Amino acid sequence: MNDFTFQNGTKIIFGxxxxxxVGKESKAHGKKLLLHYGGGSIKSSGLYExxxxxxxxxxxxxxxxxxxxxxxxxxxxxxxxxxxxEHELDFIxxxxxxxxxxxxKAIAAGxxxxxxxxxxxxxxNQVTECLPIGVVLTIPAAGxxxxxxxxxxxxxxxxxxATGHLTMRPQFAILNPILTYTLPSYQxxxxxxxxxxxxxxxxxxxxxxxxxxxxxCEATLKTIINNAPTVLENPTNYDARAExxxxxxxxxxxxxxxxxxxxxxxxxxxxxxxxxxxxxxxxGLAIIFPAWMKYVYKHDVKRFAQxxxxxWDVELDLNDLEKTALAGIKKTEQFFRSIGMPxxxxxxxxxxxxxxxxxxxxxxxxxxxNFVKLQEEDVYRIYQLAK
Amino acid sequence: MNDFTFQNGTKIIFGxxxxxxVGKESKAHGKKLLLHYGGGSIKSSGLYExxxxxxxxxxxxxxxxxxxxxxxxxxxxxxxxxxxxEHELDFIxxxxxxxxxxxxKAIAAGxxxxxxxxxxxxxxNQVTECLPIGVVLTIPAAGxxxxxxxxxxxxxxxxxxATGHLTMRPQFAILNPILTYTLPSYQxxxxxxxxxxxxxxxxxxxxxxxxxxxxxCEATLKTIINNAPTVLENPTNYDARAExxxxxxxxxxxxxxxxxxxxxxxxxxxxxxxxxxxxxxxxGLAIIFPAWMKYVYKHDVKRFAQxxxxxWDVELDLNDLEKTALAGIKKTEQFFRSIGMPxxxxxxxxxxxxxxxxxxxxxxxxxxxNFVKLQEEDVYRIYQLAK
Numbered sequence: 001m002n003d004f005t006f007q008n009g010t011k012i013i014f015g016x017x018x019x020x021x022v023g024k025e026s027k028a029h030g031k032k033l034l035l036h037y038g039g040g041s042i043k044s045s046g047l048y049e050x051x052x053x054x055x056x057x058x059x060x061x062x063x064x065x066x067x068x069x070x071x072x073x074x075x076x077x078x079x080x081x082x083x084x085x086e087h088e089l090d091f092i093x094x095x096x097x098x099x100x101x102x103x104x105k106a107i108a109a110g111x112x113x114x115x116x117x118x119x120x121x122x123x124x125n126q127v128t129e130c131l132p133i134g135v136v137l138t139i140p141a142a143g144x145x146x147x148x149x150x151x152x153x154x155x156x157x158x159x160x161x162a163t164g165h166l167t168m169r170p171q172f173a174i175l176n177p178i179l180t181y182t183l184p185s186y187q188x189x190x191x192x193x194x195x196x197x198x199x200x201x202x203x204x205x206x207x208x209x210x211x212x213x214x215x216x217c218e219a220t221l222k223t224i225i226n227n228a229p230t231v232l233e234n235p236t237n238y239d240a241r242a243e244x245x246x247x248x249x250x251x252x253x254x255x256x257x258x259x260x261x262x263x264x265x266x267x268x269x270x271x272x273x274x275x276x277x278x279x280x281x282x283x284g285l286a287i288i289f290p291a292w293m294k295y296v297y298k299h300d301v302k303r304f305a306q307x308x309x310x311x312w313d314v315e316l317d318l319n320d321l322e323k324t325a326l327a328g329i330k331k332t333e334q335f336f337r338s339i340g341m342p343x344x345x346x347x348x349x350x351x352x353x354x355x356x357x358x359x360x361x362x363x364x365x366x367x368x369x370n371f372v373k374l375q376e377e378d379v380y381r382i383y384q385l386a387k
Numbered sequence: 388m389n390d391f392t393f394q395n396g397t398k399i400i401f402g403x404x405x406x407x408x409v410g411k412e413s414k415a416h417g418k419k420l421l422l423h424y425g426g427g428s429i430k431s432s433g434l435y436e437x438x439x440x441x442x443x444x445x446x447x448x449x450x451x452x453x454x455x456x457x458x459x460x461x462x463x464x465x466x467x468x469x470x471x472x473e474h475e476l477d478f479i480x481x482x483x484x485x486x487x488x489x490x491x492k493a494i495a496a497g498x499x500x501x502x503x504x505x506x507x508x509x510x511x512n513q514v515t516e517c518l519p520i521g522v523v524l525t526i527p528a529a530g531x532x533x534x535x536x537x538x539x540x541x542x543x544x545x546x547x548x549a550t551g552h553l554t555m556r557p558q559f560a561i562l563n564p565i566l567t568y569t570l571p572s573y574q575x576x577x578x579x580x581x582x583x584x585x586x587x588x589x590x591x592x593x594x595x596x597x598x599x600x601x602x603x604c605e606a607t608l609k610t611i612i613n614n615a616p617t618v619l620e621n622p623t624n625y626d627a628r629a630e631x632x633x634x635x636x637x638x639x640x641x642x643x644x645x646x647x648x649x650x651x652x653x654x655x656x657x658x659x660x661x662x663x664x665x666x667x668x669x670x671g672l673a674i675i676f677p678a679w680m681k682y683v684y685k686h687d688v689k690r691f692a693q694x695x696x697x698x699w700d701v702e703l704d705l706n707d708l709e710k711t712a713l714a715g716i717k718k719t720e721q722f723f724r725s726i727g728m729p730x731x732x733x734x735x736x737x738x739x740x741x742x743x744x745x746x747x748x749x750x751x752x753x754x755x756x757n758f759v760k761l762q763e764e765d766v767y768r769i770y771q772l773a774k
Binding site: 001002003004005006007008009010011012013014015016018208209211212215216218219220222223226227239242243246247250255258259 | 388389390391392393394395396397398399400401402403405595596598599602603605606607609610613614626629630633634637642645646
């Protein structure tokens with residue numbers, strides 16, 4: 001186990017009707033806030049009205065910025081930053097899924113910075129402080145509701161880049177599983193894939209003696225796998241929605257990575273795809289993760305065999321651990337397919353035309369991954385394996 | 388899953404040499420602190436000197452109060468409260484195990500209160516604020532390093548009582564597994580039992596659909612069970628000590644109880660024993676938990692069978708789940724014995740003479756437990772089962 005520091009003080013408010021707490025919780029952190037959201041779904045569902053009423057009841061002044069798209073754009077972030085500076089806003093309330101929260105985090109960092117907010121993503125500068133953020137989560141997937149990171153896309157060149165800082169962790173996150181009842185199956189499945197990927201990125205590590213976090217990862221994966229069919233068959237099953245929602249947060253609140261070094265190559269490889277093609281991040285991960293696994297499993301067959309055994313209940317073949325390992329990868333692929341995800345690029349109508357360009361862009365700053373270091377050629381081959 | 392609120396912002400600083408951070412971390416919270424500790428072991432081990440040097444390097448003024456005993460006494464707490472008020476101390480640094488931290492928490496609450504600190508334990512008043520607390524942990528066991536509760540004993544009548552408040556969570560907890568190398572086997576085993584008991588108290592619940600937290604509990608229990616023999620056979624095995632230490636914190640940081648109602652009867656039943664007999668809390672739990680299990684398992688045979696299967700790898704007998712359940716209880720008992728714990732009161736030289744009195748005192752305020760509500764007669768029978 002590596003030495004580590006872990007702190008995650010985000011207040012989780014979980015359960016039915018919890019969105020009604022938003023005014024009271026926001027008031028503890030700010031007086032004049034930016035209400036940030038995506039498309040029209042929060043208006044048609046009635047959530048917008050509830051939020052606005054709760055803010056008004058507490059006498060909180062607010063400005064609105066909607067229109068966040070999946071793979072949130074830096075242009076909208078810049079608009080938000082300008083609004084925060086112009087109106088001296090002191091708190092950002094994100095109502096939505098990972099894209100909205102990530103956009104809010106970028107605005108929160110930009111609002112405290114004199115330069116262009118993209119500097120934090122290009123590597124030109126580092127975040128040191130942020131406006132406080134609150135979240136009402138509507139899509140369990142990204143784990144951004146308690147994480148310290150954000151991913152934003154720059155339309156000028158379609159660069160999708162990440163940055164982070166501990167002050168980016170939201171002050172509170174309101175999680176009501178009922179708000180996820182209306183999520184379409186495809187989006188639900190993308191979210192499930194995304195949260196599983198967050199765990200897998202941490203699971204495949206070269207750090208030895210990480211038994212507790214291995215087991216916590218496996219426990220969370222098993223829960224997601226076990227509840228996924230239920231939420232897809234019966235979208236209004238509260239219990240299963242609740243398990244998935246809480247698992248999505250645990251998957252990415254940094255606890256499961258304590259004492260480990262995560263990999264994160266698959267995320268980077270996928271970012272190039274969803275940066276160019278605007279495919280859902282989860283769907284991209286369902287395609288890339290199995291391809292990545294096939295490319296790297298020989299690096300640590302025992303770890304892949306443990307994964308197959310403990311997560312997928314594949315019997316260990318001690319005389320042929322590679323067989324066990326490969327069965328686990330197969331099970332992963334089959335699971336993604338069973339929840340309606342594409343598992344090849346061609347299923348997502350993505351051809352080979354940008355493979356070289358994407359492999360080059362993905363590795364232009366540094367080699368990807370930690371479990372196995374991947375150069376441009378490796379990334380290209382993974383795209384080939386995924387086609 | 389029940390609705391819940393969860394927040395635990397304690398900063399964990401985990402790993403080798405981390406005690407050298409204590410001055411810097413303390414300085415972020417206070418200027419004039421109370422250094423609180425137990426007996427002479429931190430002096431003989433050299434830890435005391437390191438702590439004092441680190442505080443001096445940061446120019447932190449401090450007063451000292453040592454002498455905390457296992458099952459910490461309210462008399463020493465009162466002394467600490469007086470010192471805090473007299474010298475206007477603004478931070479408490481606890482260096483030790485659960486008793487020292489619990490004592491520090493009680494002082495932290497008393498220092499902000501005009502009445503007698505025991506009011507918080509007798510139920511006369513409730514904690515609303517505390518001085519901030521920092522911890523250097525030397526005994527992984529109680530989980531007090533990130534928990535919001537404290538247990539203190541009043542020598543006047545030997546009442547052992549608990550209280551808590553969210554402001555009692557330490558600001559930081561420094562966890563260096565090397566500091567636990569010198570713990571004697573018996574104390575190590577008591578700590579292991581205590582952390583397992585914290586998980587078991589949460590595990591046995593009547594709340595349905597708690598799959599994620601069930602699995603997280605099982606993961607943490609399995610890790611403890613798997614590493615316990617290693618730390619007992621080889622006290623300087625860093626990896627195993629690290630697993631046990633981190634598991635002890637996770638066991639009681641409230642995450643594993645999210646959405647559940649824990650039981651806690653065994654803790655209350657044990658408190659009467661260690662209140663009177665001054666037996667180690669962990670040893671008392673090793674005796675009481677199996678007896679409690681035997682007394683209540685019929686209330687939910689399926690849950691006990693799941694416990695046997697998932698934690699102890701007992702094969703499920705679907706035609707006789709009671710057999711599976713009983714095998715799990717037997718395994719628990721055998722495990723406690725294997726790590727050197729007593730599993731009957733007689734092994735701890737405790738006779739029947741106080742059974743009636745302890746059962747009466749344990750239930751004088753309310754019935755114990757949530758999984759099964761226990762009255763005086765039930766508690767008496769559990770002492771009988773444990774004799």
